[in-house]
Amino acid sequence: MIAPSGAGCGRSGFDFSGIIRNRTNYGSRKGSLQEKKDMNIIVVKDYNEMSYQAAQLIAEQITNKRKSVLGLATGSTPECMYKELINLNQEDKVDFSEVITFNLDEYYGLPPEHPQSYYFFMWNNFFKHVNIKKENIHLLNGISENIDKECAQYEALIKKSGGIDLQVLGIGNNGHIGFNEPDINLNTKTHLVNLTAKTIRANSRFFNTAQKVPKQAITMGIGTIMRARKIILLAYGKRKARVIEKTINSPITTKVPATVLQLHNDVTIIVDQEAAF
Ligand code: GLP
Numbered sequence: 001m002i003a004p005s006g007a008g009c010g011r012s013g014f015d016f017s018g019i020i021r022n023r024t025n026y027g028s029r030k031g032s033l034q035e036k037k038d039m040n041i042i043v044v045k046d047y048n049e050m051s052y053q054a055a056q057l058i059a060e061q062i063t064n065k066r067k068s069v070l071g072l073a074t075g076s077t078p079e080c081m082y083k084e085l086i087n088l089n090q091e092d093k094v095d096f097s098e099v100i101t102f103n104l105d106e107y108y109g110l111p112p113e114h115p116q117s118y119y120f121f122m123w124n125n126f127f128k129h130v131n132i133k134k135e136n137i138h139l140l141n142g143i144s145e146n147i148d149k150e151c152a153q154y155e156a157l158i159k160k161s162g163g164i165d166l167q168v169l170g171i172g173n174n175g176h177i178g179f180n181e182p183d184i185n186l187n188t189k190t191h192l193v194n195l196t197a198k199t200i201r202a203n204s205r206f207f208n209t210a211q212k213v214p215k216q217a218i219t220m221g222i223g224t225i226m227r228a229r230k231i232i233l234l235a236y237g238k239r240k241a242r243v244i245e246k247t248i249n250s251p252i253t254t255k256v257p258a259t260v261l262q263l264h265n266d267v268t269i270i271v272d273q274e275a276a277f
Contacts, residue, residue, distance in 0.1 A: 009048065009051060009079075009080035009083040009084065012172050016237075017145070020132050021085070023263070031084055036202075038260065038269040039248060039261070039267045039268075039269060040267065040269065041248065041268075041269045041271070041276075042268060042269070042270045042271070043271055043272075043273060043276045044270060044271070044272055044273070045272065045273060046236070046272050046273070047080065047236045047237075047272055048080060048249070049083075049271050049272070050234055050236050050272050051078075051079075051080035051081040051083070052084050053086045053137070053270050054081040054168065054234055054270055055076070055081050055084030055085075055088060055250065056084075056231055057166075057232055057248075057268065058070065058081075058085060058094075058141055058168070058232075059085070059088050059094040060231070061165060061166045062094050062095065062096070063094070065086075065165060065259040066095065066097075066098040066099075067098040067099070067100065067163045068099055068100070068165045068166060069099075069100045069101075069102070069158075069161045069162060069163065069166075070099060070100070070102070070164070070165065070166050070167075070168070071101075071102050071103075071104060071164040071166065071167035071168060071220070071225070071228055072100045072101050072102070072103050072104065072122065072126075072168055073103075073104050073168045073169055073170045073178075073234075074103070074104070074105070074118040074121045074122065075170040077170035077234050077235065077236060078168060078173075078234060079125060080163045081168070081234070083125075083128040085126065085130065085198065086129040086130055088125065089129070089130040089131060090129075093136070095131065095133070096130045096131050096132040097131050098136075099132055099136060100135050100136045100138070100161050101132065101136065101138060102138045102157070102158055102161075102164060103118055103122060103138065103139045103140065104152070104167075104169070104177075104178040104179075104218075104219060104220050104221065104225075105118060105140065105178045105179045105189070105217055105218060105219035106139060106140040106141070106142040106217060106218050106219075107118065107142050107214040107216075108142055108147070108192060108214055108216035108217050109142060109214045109216070110142045110143070110219055111142065111143050112139075112141075112142075112143075112212055116206050117142060117208065117209060117258075118139065118140075118142075119142070121140045122137075122139060136152070138157055138158075140154060140218045140219075142214075142217075142218065144218075147192050147218065150218065151189065151190040151191055151192070151218065152190075152219075154190045155189055156191050158185045158224065163227055163228070163229065164224075164227065164228035164229065165229050165230065166228065166229070166230045166231075166232065167225055167228035167229070167230070167231045167232070168232050168234065169225070169231060169232065169233045169234070169258075170233075170234055170235065171233060171234075171235050171240060171243055171244070171247065171258050172198075172199055172202065173198065173202055173239060173240070173242075173243055174198045174199065174202075174243070174256075175243050175246060175247065175255070175256030175257050175258045175259065176194060176199060176229065176257055176258070177222075177225060177233075177257055177258050177261070178195075178219040178220050178221075178225060179193050179195065179199070179201060179217040179218075179219035180193070180219055180221065180222050180225075180257045181193055181194070181195065181196045181257070182196065182204065182254065182255045182256060182257060183254055184254060184255055185254060186222045186228050186254050186260070187221045187222065188222055188223030189223060189224060189226070190217055190218065190219065190220050190221055190224055191218070191219065191221055192217075192218055193216060193218070193219055193274065194215065194216055195213070195214070195215055195216060195217055195258060200213045200215065206266045207224045212261075218235050218260075222257060222260055226260065226263070226264055229266065230266045230268070231246070231261060231264055231266065231267045231277060232265075232267075232268050232271050233247070233261065233267065233268070233269045233270070234269075234271075234274050235270075235271045235272075236271065236272040236274065236277040237272070237274050237275055238274045238275070240271070240274075240275040241274065242277070243256070243258070243273050244271055244277060245257075245277035246259065246268070247259055247261060247269070248262075248269070249260075
């Protein structure tokens with residue numbers, strides 16, 4: 001995965017002048033939003049701070065509830081957040097021994113050992129470095145022979161675990177969360193989805209060529225995500241500024257799936273200054 005240029009995952013030089021705002025005083029371009037519920041928006045200096053703040057929120061969640069159920073994301077955005085969590089775990093500041101995780105999505109057709117599978121990403125960037133129990137980790141199987149069953153079982157397991165306490169999200173340039181792509185309808189449950197040309201193009205940076213990017217994926221549905229008790233959405237860099245602006249200010253539309261987050265009661269958006277429009 002690609003980390004932002006010039007940014008490591010070091011903790012030095014943090015500037016906690018992090019501006020914490022809610023939507024009502026976020027310089028909204030649409031006054032009507034002022035009647036809506038607040039989304040917590042935290043604008044931080046850079047990618048490192050975004051990662052650190054996100055890790056702190058997750059650590060706080062686990063400190064408050066050792067058996068927390070976490071919904072986890074992949075992509076370049078949360079990479080350093082995982083490094084921060086690994087550091088906190090190694091310093092005995094957060095204990096994953098009772099934590100249960102469910103990942104958001106997986107490419108359809110990629111086996112777990114494929115370097116671009118989200119299974120591979122999660123094990124290499126996070127799970128193998130912390131004291132989480134293997135049996136508490138849940139990832140979608142991209143090569144399942146019965147996708148409907150795979151999806152139904154995943155939903156059932158989330159329910160059996162008591163539901164997701166804290167869901168971490170990145171965001172696609174087109175507003176997708178998980179792999180819920182812009183469409184006429186949004187699927188509520190875990191399902192197989194066709195990736196849009198825009199997403200295939202965006203993710204081709206991990207595959208050398210667009211031809212190698214899987215054309216389909218399995219993803220938690222919008223309902224699965226919205227049932228999480230808390231949601232943290234992360235974004236950094238100029239290329240995300242437009243979609244973050246839409247997520248916060250656009251009318252809710254299936255054309256920008258992340259806009260549905262406006263309806264959730266406990267969403268925190270952490271963005272760096274470049275992604276803050
Ligand atoms: C991928 C994933 C999303 C992720 C998004 C952004 O397609 N399915 O879960 O949030 O794209 O990726 P990145 O963080 O690399 O910008």
